[in-house]
Amino acid sequence: MDTLETFYKISGLKMNFEKTKAIWIGSMAGSKVRFCPNLKLDWHDGNFEVLGICFNVDLKDLWVINTKKRLDNIYGILSKWKKRNLTLMGKITVVKTLILSTLVHIFSALPNPSKAFIDQLNRILFNFIWSGKRDKIKRDYLKRNYSQGGLKMTDIPKIISSLKKFHLAHIYTLGASLHKNWEIVNPFWKDTLIAWSDFMHSYDFEESWRQNIDKNLHSSSNLTISPWIYDLTRSIKGTKVFYNKLIGYSLPLPKSCLKWENQLGCSFPWKQIFSVYCHGLRDTKLRDFQFRFIHKVIFTKRELLRMKLIDNDECSMCHTHKENIFHVYIECHVVKNFWSDFCIYLTHILHRKILITDNELLFGTSDVLINHLIVAAKRFIFVQCIKNENVDFVAFKNTIRSIYDVEYHIARRKNDFFAFNRKWALFPQTAK
Structure with a gap:
């Protein structure tokens, strides 16, 4: 004292x-x-709290005493948000902003949680994302970056591993004093070194570095860390760099993409297709629709009949053919007339010949405005089929006007008309 x-x-x-x-x-x-x-x-x-972390004297069951109250709060937050009609992207934003942000501190400050806790947390989060129903898209696909066909849902084990990178600087400082008989006993530092090892094996490091860290994890060795890694741990975006490396950029195509290629008999520039709907569409409902469409979870009567949810798979529009995704959006004569009117309309107002191929109708085009209207038209067709109403292009014109009004008000609120004018400049005022 x-x-x-x-x-x-x-x-x-x-x-x-x-x-x-x-x-x-x-x-x-x-x-x-x-x-x-x-x-x-x-x-x-009893227990005591330091900087938001609850401890007990023997340092046992730290995750139990630190997560019980947090899990109760998570249930409360999600119970409020599940009542809202959010898109997949909206729900993932809620998860990242309101849920995982409250756990980052304990992920970084405590030894890694048990697999049972991670599984429980994943069940809670994905149950919210899919509204209590069975997952329609593999979780690994949702966790991918946009360019890989994902929605950047957080991979909890990998974000925990990435957060441990902050402590690599301390290991670097201690590295020179570590001797050959030094053994890792503390579970926190062991988890930190395992995180370091995972990062090294996912990146193109020298083999001697890998052998060095592996020896330290399994027995004992001198520990050395490159100054480059030390600088990375001190950078603001260091965790993001670690996480992106663990997530990976060169991943196999989602199975839905392979199914599209098998059905259509050709390959597609998937990174460009993913970029078109993720970065070219501002309307989250349209982005959500196109994401589901590409991953084949926009169901038609064919799929609903297989699930035994309906009695027949007769097309809702022509009532003469069986309904599948190609028939609904490409082959049905009602839809063909709709797309014909669509092209005539755009040709008239844009003063240039507009021809849209079947592949562009399915996966979009690089023209921002036309791509936006194509996805909006597909969603219009989808909604009309659900309502058993006519797919009428005159009615879709009202949708176009609504799209224009929404984007105009967003641009006016942000006082930024540059992107808006570049997109809508060729659209005559009479057509809006």
Whole structure:
């Protein structure tokens, strides 16, 4: 206490004894001995909290005591948001912003949670994303970057591993003093080194570095870390770099893409297709629709009949053919007339010949405006089929006007008309 008093006189930083708790640790844990009764310290025998992390004397069950209250809060937050009609992207945004942000601190400060906890958390989050129903798209696909056909859903084990990168700087500092008989016992540092090992094996490092870290993990060795890694751990976006490397950029195509290629008998520039709907569409409902469409979870009567949810698979528009995804959006004579009117309309108002291929109708085009209207038209067809209403292009013109009005008001609110004018400049005022 004399030392603290001297520190106060020099620095001006005084301990607030009214908020200070004292606890015995080590061999004296649970002792009833009390020092400095004149200071009226609050001697504590149970759990205590430091910087938002709850500890107990023997440092056991840290994840249980730190997550029970947080899990209750997670259930409460998701129960409120599940009542809203959100898209997949909207739900993932809720998960990242309101749920995972509350766990980042304990992911970074504590040893890794058990697999049971991670599985439980994943069940909670994906149950929210799919509204309590069975997953329609593999979780690994949702966790991919946009350019890989995903929605950037967070991969919890990999984000935990990436967060441990902050502590690599401490290992770098200690590395020179580590001797050959040093063994890793502390579970936190062991998890940190495992995270480092995973990153090294996912990146193009020298083989000697891999062997060095592997020896340290399994027995003992001198530990060295490149200064480049030390600088990376100090960078603001270091965690993002680690995470992206663990997620990977060169991944196999989703199975739905391979099915499209098998059915159509040709290959497609999938990265460009993914980029078109992820970055070219501002309407989240349209982005959600096109994402589901490409991943083949926009169901027609063919799929519903297989699920035994309906009695027949007769087309809702022509009532003469069996309904499947190609028939609904390409082959049905009602839809062909709709697309014909669509092209005639765009040719008239844009003053240039507009011809749209079947592949462009399915996967979009690089023209931002035309691509937006194609996806909006497909969603219009989808909604009309659900309602058993006519697919009429005159009715779709009202949708075009609504799209224009929404984007105009967004541009006016942001006071940024550059992108808006570039997209809609060729659209005559009479057609809006």
